[in-house]
Amino acid sequence: MNFSQRTNWDLTENDFTAAVRAARAAGRELLDLTVSDPTACGFRYTAESLLAPLVNPAAMLYEPSSLGMPHAREAVAQYYVDHGARVSTDHICLTTSTSEAYSFLFRLLCDPGDEVLIARPSYPLFDFIARLDDVRLAEYPLVYDGGWQIDFHRLKSAITRRTRAIVVVHPNNPTGNYAAAWERAALDEICARHKIALIVDEVFLDYPVSHAGEPSFLTVGSKALTFVLSGISKVCALPQMKLSWVVANGPRELVESALSRLELIADTFLSVNAPMQYALPEWLASCNDIQLQIRERVTANLSLLAGHSHGSQANLLAMDGGWIAVLRVPRYVQGVAFAAKALEQGVVVQPGEFYGLSAGHIVLSLLTPPEIWQAGIATLQLHLLIE
Numbered sequence: 001m002n003f004s005q006r007t008n009w010d011l012t013e014n015d016f017t018a019a020v021r022a023a024r025a026a027g028r029e030l031l032d033l034t035v036s037d038p039t040a041c042g043f044r045y046t047a048e049s050l051l052a053p054l055v056n057p058a059a060m061l062y063e064p065s066s067l068g069m070p071h072a073r074e075a076v077a078q079y080y081v082d083h084g085a086r087v088s089t090d091h092i093c094l095t096t097s098t099s100e101a102y103s104f105l106f107r108l109l110c111d112p113g114d115e116v117l118i119a120r121p122s123y124p125l126f127d128f129i130a131r132l133d134d135v136r137l138a139e140y141p142l143v144y145d146g147g148w149q150i151d152f153h154r155l156k157s158a159i160t161r162r163t164r165a166i167v168v169v170h171p172n173n174p175t176g177n178y179a180a181a182w183e184r185a186a187l188d189e190i191c192a193r194h195k196i197a198l199i200v201d202e203v204f205l206d207y208p209v210s211h212a213g214e215p216s217f218l219t220v221g222s223k224a225l226t227f228v229l230s231g232i233s234k235v236c237a238l239p240q241m242k243l244s245w246v247v248a249n250g251p252r253e254l255v256e257s258a259l260s261r262l263e264l265i266a267d268t269f270l271s272v273n274a275p276m277q278y279a280l281p282e283w284l285a286s287c288n289d290i291q292l293q294i295r296e297r298v299t300a301n302l303s304l305l306a307g308h309s310h311g312s313q314a315n316l317l318a319m320d321g322g323w324i325a326v327l328r329v330p331r332y333v334q335g336v337a338f339a340a341k342a343l344e345q346g347v348v349v350q351p352g353e354f355y356g357l358s359a360g361h362i363v364l365s366l367l368t369p370p371e372i373w374q375a376g377i378a379t380l381q382l383h384l385l386i387e
């Protein structure tokens with residue numbers, strides 16, 4: 001039997017993941033500092049009011065709408081009004097997930113073998129999405145100097161005649177840096193000059209740490225064809241409900257021809273179901289409470305971690321937003337070795353290598369419930385793990 005080359009994945013479990021699974025199977029109680037599913041972190045959700053709009057009788061009618069039902073797209077437009085941006089509902093396309101949105105855009109922009117530039121470090125799912133869509137990923141580095149920045153020199157030299165888009169995550173996962181105003185302007189300029197698209201993933205936009213964060217890329221007009229992605233998995237902390245969106249921005253003609261093609265891609269799948277679209281306006285209108293709970297958790301966990309890492313050789317790297325913290329340990333300590341030692345102490349942390357960070361980085365989820373976080377960070381004994 002022949003399967004497609006694109007599904008010839010190496011499915012062997014890495015040693016660290018196997019060790020965590022074995023420890024769990026052996027009944028060991030682990031302090032897991034990597035849980036990033038908000039529905040499993042002890043937040044207060046008002047289940048009744050979240051589930052109520054799903055039983056709207058209007059959802060009994062089948063009204064296929066390729067880009068999404070008008071009232072649902074209006075709710076997305078309103079979300080951006082609240083963020084200081086005016087977007088036309090005609091420029092919004094609903095999808096079931098941000099991952100699906102990436103996939104639609106890769107199919108819109110790329111022929112097999114074309115390239116998309118992504119940041120390193122970044123979110124590991126890109127490899128799978130790109131491979132499934134026959135797209136090659138090329139990388140541009142983010143560099144750390146008291147804060148993370150795009151290395152524009154390397155980004156420009158990574159552009160080839162096969163490049164079709166640059167992806168920016170704003171703020172980035174796992175590094176937590178927003179693209180600064182000058183970086184946003186430079187990205188727009190570069191993409192317009194090379195006639196390539198800019199894909200901006202803003203799923204963590206609403207989770208700044210300590211200051212107001214940075215605005216959406218949609219608050220200003222753009223010269224480049226730009227697609228902004230977000231969705232309720234992070235905005236409303238409802239990953240199980242599966243609803244996301246793409247908003248197109250840029251020169252009118254380009255946006256219109258992109259949308260007519262995107263509409264046909266979306267029409268081929270018609271993947272977003274009706275009950276979810278009826279519920280979306282209510283969910284978006286009531287997401288302040290969960291966002292506040294998450295921001296408070298992230299801030300409290302971050303300050304506890306900062307206290308513990310102070311005076312140890314584990315430095316907490318500066319981050320401006322999102323749900324993830326990165327610790328830098330001396331370079332001679334591989335992230336995988338550190339995580340393995342932590343596991344011996346009963347604490348689960350992620351090696352930075354999983355995100356394309358260089359040796360000596362550890363990734364932690366700031367959503368971790370406080371009692372697990374406190375016990376886990378105290379057990380970790382950052383100074384001992386490094387010696």
Ligand SMILES: Cc1ncc(COP(=O)(O)O)c(C=O)c1O
Pocket residue numbers: 096097098099100123169172173201203231232233239243244
């Ligand atoms: C940067 C980023 N984009 C997208 C996603 C996935 O979002 P969705 O659940 O909408 O596919 C994640 C999930 O962690 C993420 O970290």
